[in-house]
Amino acid sequence: MSDFRGGPFDIFGGETVASNGKIHDQILRVLAMPGGIP
């Protein structure tokens, strides 16, 4: 689990990415694309 930039998950952070680990970086790359969720 992490935030949208791959940082530590924080219950107060307001962002959650949860995955099986194998696709985590791929998810983060999509989230980092320009014009996406700030």
Place this chain on the structure above:
Amino acid sequence: MAREAGRILRRRFRTAVRITVKGPADVVTAADIEAQGLIVRRLRRKFPGHGILAEEGLDATAGTEWRWIVDPLDGTKNFARGLPSFCVSIAAERNGQVELGVVHDPMHDELFVAVRGCGAWCNGRPIRVSEVAGLKAAFLGTGLPHRVRRFAGSVGRTFARFAMYSLGVRDRGPGRWTCATSPAGASTATGRSISRHGTSPRGA
């Protein structure tokens, strides 16, 4: 305890729901309050020294090693509109690290339990995340921000990208329920997490 709270939600589902509007997108029902009351009473009896952070205005956590984080009705808006996508969510945190998570879907009679370092179960049977290694083969779950209007354009673009690059994306309602039931074991969510003021964790 989660099942007991779930029975309250199930009993009140699609009955005359009294809704209190907390804000532009927040509603709270009598079911929230009744289910939270039951959970808090049980926790206080069983673990009198533990803190409790709960959605409907309870934050009794100062100086405690263990803290229970409770959302008695995760998916209130679905519940209030008669959509059977909601759950009871309970977590236990020790010194800031989540050790235990419980998600109960009363409409499908599914109880998900996960314990750090031990595993996860659905109705007592072991479960695990999928072995999918590529986004193209992954089925994703998401919870859109609670106040999506503020980020509508960027959220829409991100949603479209995931729909394009994966096998599919579903927003089934409560984020924790989505995480617990997501077949690909992958989900994203944004919005406010539960706050120290006991406000809504919906969308997270």
